[in-house]
Structures are given as structure tokens and as C-alpha cells.
Amino acid sequence: MEHEQAREIGAASEPVLSIRDLRMKYGDRYVLNGIDLEARQGQVIGYIGPNGAGKSTTIKIMLGLVQGYTGEVRLFGQNIAEAGPDYKRRIGYVPETAEMYDNLTAREYLTFTGELYGLAPDLAEWKAGLLMKGFELGHAIDSRIASYSKGMKQKVLLSSCLLHDPDLIFLDEPLSGLDANSVMVIKELLDLLAGQGKTIFYSSHIMDVVEKISSRIVLLSGGRVAADGSFEELRARGGEKSLEELFNQLTDFHEHRQIAERLAAAVKER
Ligand SMILES: Nc1ncnc2c1ncn2[C@@H]1O[C@H](COP(=O)(O)OP(=O)(O)OP(=O)(O)O)[C@@H](O)[C@H]1O
Secondary structure (H helix, E strand, C coil): CHHHHHHHHHHHCCCCEEEEEEEEEECCEEEEEEEEEEECCCCEEEEECCCCCCHHHHHHHHCCCCCCCEEEEEECCEECCCCCHHHHHHEEEECCCCCCCCCCEHHHHHHHHHHHCCCCHHHHHHHHHHHHHHCCCHHHCCCEHHHCCHHHHHHHHHHHHHCCCCCEEEEECCCCCCCHHHHHHHHHHHHHHHHCCCEEEEECCCHHHHHHHCCEEEEEECCEEEEEECHHHHHHHHCCCCHHHHHHHHCCCCCHHHHHHHHHHHHHCC
């Protein structure tokens, strides 16, 4: 219900995120070749595409971490090329690979990142405790992150992304290292956050999760948006298929068997 209300508000509101004709090249090769995209309040957007398609590059451009693009990127109505850094306080980000200060304890790390986002130290520390307990890691909050398992580190990253109650959340492969129970928690959490009106931009290769949690799926291929719609809309376009099969079809990939055979043959070579 909450979710439906947020979606209705979102549908009527200005886009939270709007990209026009975004192009980016490395050397003389275009990685992004004219991306148009909009996202509104309450939407969970599954951003998918083959390895190297430019998903992380798009996210890093929106975060102001990659320069040299052409086109226009507006977040919360502001052109990010002209905006000051304040809009970043309304954003949460879980990077695909993160450098964490793992000599710190989770309490120290989260309090520090909370302060970077403008929270008072006491509030940052209190929320760090709430989130760590929420992830059932309260017992480990004063241990060094270096001693954590992969999944525990991922939960610290998710906590640091959410600590400052962001309006727009970018998640780049957020489920990496998480067990099946934790994946269920994150799926529910994203649904509840979208219900609060947050916009979630979610990049992952785990197709059955993307299929289940996304209100909209955007497929990037060849530097362009090759498909954009709800899973049901994409399915209606491509026949009664799973998202994995649609992904293969839309990216025109049919050689998995031949590639696997080549690799298996290479393994046997002496
Ligand atoms: N700093 C850089 N310099 C040169 N090339 C880069 C740089 N960053 C990314 N690229 C290239 O841009 C392309 C897109 O990379 P990007 O990481 O955005 O892809 P992706 O869709 O996120 O891939 P994956 O699914 O494998 O994470 C790749 O071919 C990559 O090699």
C-alpha cells in the first residue's frame, strides 16, 4: 500500500534522475553512445547489461566520479555539471568493489562515513548501531572490518549507503557475497525503501533477483538503452521468457555452448 502511494506520488512528480544523450568515450571508443533515461520517486530500476556495457560508468558519472562525458545529467532537477556538491548528501552508493578502511571497526567506519554525509557524530554513531543490529551484526560492531567475512563487509557497505537516509540510492552488484537469507532481507528492504519514496538504481547480474525486485528494467547494450520497461512489458515483447533468456535474446548472445566447449578444450591442452 505504502509502495503504491509512493509510486503514485512518483508518477506525478518531477524525475529524480534524468539523463539526456549521455556519451562517454575512453580513447576513441564510445562506451556510452547516447543514453536517455528518467527515474522517479518510488521506482526500483534494475540496470542490466553485458560485462563492459558501461553500467558502472553511468553510475559513476551520476555520482560525479567520472568526468569527460557529453550530454546532460540532472539529479533532483539540477544539472550535476553546474551543481555544487550538496546534492551528493541525498545520494547513497554501494560500489561494485569498495576500498574500505578495514583497520577501523564498523562503528568507527560508519560514524566516519556518516559524518562525511553531514550527520552529527552522535547521530551517525547511533544510526551505525541501529543498522548493524538490524543486519544482526551488533555483536561485531567493535571488531575491525579486516576480520569480517565477505558478506559482513557487504552489510557494512549497505549500512554506510543508508545511514544518512538518502533519497536516491545507487547499488552496484549489492548482493555480492550475501547468503540466500540475507538476499531475501535486502529484497524486502529495497521494496520498503521504495515504498518510502526513495528511488533505487540497481545494477546486478543476478537476473532472477532483478526480475523480482525491479519495478522497471533498463538493459544497456552497445552503448545504448536496448530495452526499458517493466518485466511484464519486456516479456510481452520477447515471448514468455525468463529475464535471463530475454537478456540473451536482447544482447544477441547464443554461443554459450561453443564458448564453453572452447574453454573446456583449452583446459585439457598440455
Ligand atoms: N578508466 C577507464 N579507462 C579506460 N577504459 C575504461 C575505464 N573505465 C571503464 N572503462 C571501459 O569502459 C567499459 C565499460 O566499463 P564499465 O565498468 O562501466 O562496465 P559494466 O557494464 O559496469 O561492466 P561489468 O558488468 O563487467 O561490471 C569497459 O570496456 C571498460 O574497460
